Amino acid sequence: MNRRGVKIVLLFIISFFICSDSLFGQRWKLKRYEVGLGVGTTQIFGDIGGSADESNWFGIKDIKFDETKLSYAGNIRYKINPYFTVKTNLIYGFGEGSDVGTRNDRGRGYHTKMFEASGIFEYYFLREDKGYRSAAMYNKRGMLNNYSSTAAYVFVGFGANMSNTVHADTMPIIGGYDLYKAKNTAPVIPFGIGIKYIIDESIYVNADFGYRVALNDYVEGYKTLASKYPDVYYFFTVSVNYRLKTSRRNIPAFLDFKYSKFGY
Numbered sequence: 001m002n003r004r005g006v007k008i009v010l011l012f013i014i015s016f017f018i019c020s021d022s023l024f025g026q027r028w029k030l031k032r033y034e035v036g037l038g039v040g041t042t043q044i045f046g047d048i049g050g051s052a053d054e055s056n057w058f059g060i061k062d063i064k065f066d067e068t069k070l071s072y073a074g075n076i077r078y079k080i081n082p083y084f085t086v087k088t089n090l091i092y093g094f095g096e097g098s099d100v101g102t103r104n105d106r107g108r109g110y111h112t113k114m115f116e117a118s119g120i121f122e123y124y125f126l127r128e129d130k131g132y133r134s135a136a137m138y139n140k141r142g143m144l145n146n147y148s149s150t151a152a153y154v155f156v157g158f159g160a161n162m163s164n165t166v167h168a169d170t171m172p173i174i175g176g177y178d179l180y181k182a183k184n185t186a187p188v189i190p191f192g193i194g195i196k197y198i199i200d201e202s203i204y205v206n207a208d209f210g211y212r213v214a215l216n217d218y219v220e221g222y223k224t225l226a227s228k229y230p231d232v233y234y235f236f237t238v239s240v241n242y243r244l245k246t247s248r249r250n251i252p253a254f255l256d257f258k259y260s261k262f263g264y
Contacts, residue, residue: 027129028079028081028082028128028129029246029250030245030246031079031201031202031243031244031245031246032078032079032246032250033076033077033078033079033243033244033246033252034075034076034077034078034079034241034242034243034244035074035075035076035077035241035242035244036073036074036075036076036077036206036239036240036241036242037073037074037239037240038072038073038074038075038206038237038238038239038240039070039071039072039073039237039238039239040070040071040072040073040093040235040236040237040238041068041069041070041071041235041236042068042069042070042071042093042094042095042114042233042234042235043062043063043064043067043068043069043095043233043234044067044095044096044097044112044219044220044231044232044233045062045231045232045233046097046217046219046220046222046223046231046232046233047217047220047222047223047224047227047231048097048098048099048108048109048110048220048222049062049064049067049097049098049099049102067095067096067097067098069093069094069095069096070093070094071091071092071093071094071235071237072091072092072093073089073090073091073092073235073237073239074089074090074091075087075088075089075090075239075241076088077122077241082124082127082128082129083123083124083127084121084122084123084124085121085122085124085153086119086120086121086122087119087120087121087122087155087157088117088118088119088120089116089117089118089119089120089157089159089190090115090116090117091115091116091118091235091237092113092114092115093113093114093115093116093235094111094112094113094114095110095111095112095113095114095163095219095220095233096109096110096111096112097109097110097220098110098168106171107169107170107171108167108169108170108171108178108222109167109168109169109170110165110166110167110168110220110221110222111165111166111168112163112164112165112166112219112220112221113163113164113165114161114162114163114164114219115161115162115163116159116160116161116162116188116190116212116235117159117160118157118158118159118160118188118190119157119158119159120155120156120157120190121155121156121157122153122154122155122194123153123154123155124151124152124153125152125153125154126150126151126152126153127151128151128196128198149197149198150195150196150197150198151195151196151198152193152194152195152196153193153194153195153196154191154192154193154194155190155191155192155193155194155208155210156189156190156191157189157190157191158187158188158189158190159187159188159190159212160185160186160187160188161184161185161186161187161188161212161214161219162183162184162185163183163184163185163186163218163219163220163221164182164183165181165182165183165184165220165221165222166182167180167182167221167222177224177225178222178224179222179223179224179225180221180222181218181221181222182221183221184216184218184219184221186214186215186216186218186219186230186231187214187215187216188212188213188214188215189212189213189215190210190211190212191210191211191213192208192209192210192211192234193208193209193210194206194207194208194209194210195207195208196241201243202242202243203240203241203242203243204240204241204243205238205239205240205241206237206238206239206240206241207236207237207238207239208236208237209234209235209236210234210235210236210237211232211233211234212232212233212234212235213230213232214230214231214232214233215230216230216231217229217230217231218231219231219233
């Protein structure tokens, strides 16, 4: 190969890398919206229940299998850029607790249904897109593949919890000491960590664990005058999520009547 041929090959390679980098640098914009449905678990750490052990490290001993109940979730995500997303969470869950066998066995118990709506801000310290600049962009079938198999993030947000509680007390109510509220709405601050397992460019499985700090003390509908802290609860959720094609006008393609298969 002569010198001119070498220059042409080098120019072709450089152009390929530049075009690939440009393509994959913007590829996430083609599917910015994501929807998901999931199922998980709930546990409430309130004024009823708790470990009988005084040395309870960060409340871990308060977790009881028989008081861990189901929850159901739906979410919509919007990708701001490869590192940040915002998410709307809707979760319906159940909670249960009892004082039996705890250090405060007062004969108190409850069953709670609750609904949480929240806005979540996620930061990806392990990104989904790999940003390859080589032939590694292609999978075994020769198709474009710019997604990692896993991604991980931390999140924080703000929302509201609406709970409806039925109490199952086995001892008399102490006047002036026990405070009850069957229905309650509380602002909540969710925070936690999550991980994604990417199946392909459209589908992934998501698992996240998030604590919620309620800004009042009636999530389980009960408090005492001696209570100093708000209620806390967690959701652990596993969901299946689907990425929606996004038009050039930055809306889901199925809502954009001007969208074509070419993205115009």
